[in-house]
Amino acid sequence: MVLKREQFNPDNVMMREAQDGSIPAKYETLVLKEVLQNSKIMQLGKYIDMGGDLEKNFEVFAKGPGAYWVDEGNRIQTSKAEFLNIKIRAHKLAVILPVSREYLDYKQSDFFNAMKPRIAEAFYRKFDEAAILNKENPFDFSIDGSVTTAGNTVTGEINYDNLLAVEDKLLDHDIEANAWINKAQNNTALRNATKVENGTTERLYDRSGSVIDGLPFVNLKSDQMTKGDLYAGDFDYLYYGIPGNLKYQLSTDAQLSTIVGTDGKPVNLFEQDMVALRATMDIAVMIAKDEAFAKLTATAPTETTDPKA
Template identity: 50%
Template sequence: MTVQTFNPEHVLVSQQKDGTLLPDMTNAVLKEVAESSVVMQLGKYVEMGGKQEVTTQIQTDGLSAYWVNETEKIKTDKPEVVPVKLRAHKLGIILLASREALNYTWARFFEDMKPQIVEAFQRKIDEAGILNVNNPFANSVEQATATARTAIKGAINYDNVLALQDKLYDADVEANGIVSKVQNRTALRESRDGNKVSVFDRSANTVDGIQVVDLKSNQMKKGTLYAGDFDHLIYGVPYNINYKISEEGQISTVTNEDGTPVNLFEQEMIAIRATMDIAVMVTKDGAFAKLTAGAEEAVL
């Protein structure tokens, strides 16, 4: 007997609606989410091994070096290592398509839906972990700047970029990343020192030598920058992305033009549900600082 395998180039969506996809397909979505998400680009990955909650060890400040005389014992610092619990939360999206999509191959359907899934997941992860918008996690970068009182108000210019870094230096932190958005590019280019040299390197996408990553979300206001040591932002992904196709049922979160819920059976539509689990945590409040134009208050 010949054992049939799932080939996305040949199998129609209607033939396999349970979301059982090739690892290559699910890995492709997760890879693109990781490449577009600020949290996953700058944060430090923690292996979760298929568990919803894991305990990981983080090292507190305390390492130092000492000048010593000949034959004198070298002092030994013992930085504190503390356990923290990293807990994943489920993130889901439902996308609608015409019934005709059931006649697509999974390869075609997957390529059509992938950009929408990637963008939706990226935005939700970054809005929660960075901006504290609809945040299921214990904390966020936004909350960290409020707790540590490292937020400053002012326009994006050379002096304020230095002031933003000074906030971190006060806590013995050196930034390895800056979160910005595309709309800040002009202000960054015009931020020049006394020699009229721009603080922004367009070719390297750096500010004062620090890597800049743009966050895609209208929830982040123009004129806002977050700087910090993103080794203190950790994240984990316990499972791969899961899919499910449905032809029946009512979608309560999506409505028609007349305000009625979408009914898949009556309207000859299908819905694809995609879910992923992710955990995000800030392990040191003082590791982050924020520059804001002052129009909005910190979200607590």
């Protein structure tokens, strides 16, 4: 007689019996779906399949091939396309979420149903702040770092001329922007970014169509982004990858040095009868061309060329 192996079912497992491991495939897919739908980098950038590896080399199109005018009977010139060989490398992103100890009595399926949005939001917020704003950034790349390296900063208030000046920074490098990254607090200033010509008021911002100068924009929700800042770029030069599975671990006795309670003191799980969920994922980002991004800011840029400064 052949014994049939029982298939794993998260509906039959309590969280106190499974305090670490990989997030079950169904819920991992749901978490990743929510991350993909909300991360601004993932909405605008290009996905690279890393095949489960933490590093991957790949080629991106640089220029060519060209076309030529040919006189009758003359040899046709030939040219070849040029590609850049670049590397994308993943880093581990971890989030810690304190929850009530009662969650240990949840079935694994119920637990991850409840925690899915919190895990996803923590992941995409942290990833976007690193890859866009260069905040707590483990990567060698960020949009803000590329802007600094390329010198593509326009300093001044949000107005008609300055918005066009940001796009002109890119055009100086033969690059056309295909999207903007905005902060919702900028919307009033964007509505007032107008120019009167021949008695007609021209506007660059259209909230209903979610466009600035005809280009789509996304709003980054982060207190790390300064009001008055906007980024424009050709996001075909930005790549991201997710090579590994999502893993988790529960702790009942740690002191969370980076999370404080209402009393302003670090959360002590044992004293406060709580549980902490630590979720991790490997994620990668790289920018193939610094000159592909520009920024409008009211703050004068610092004198540095280090993208991680």
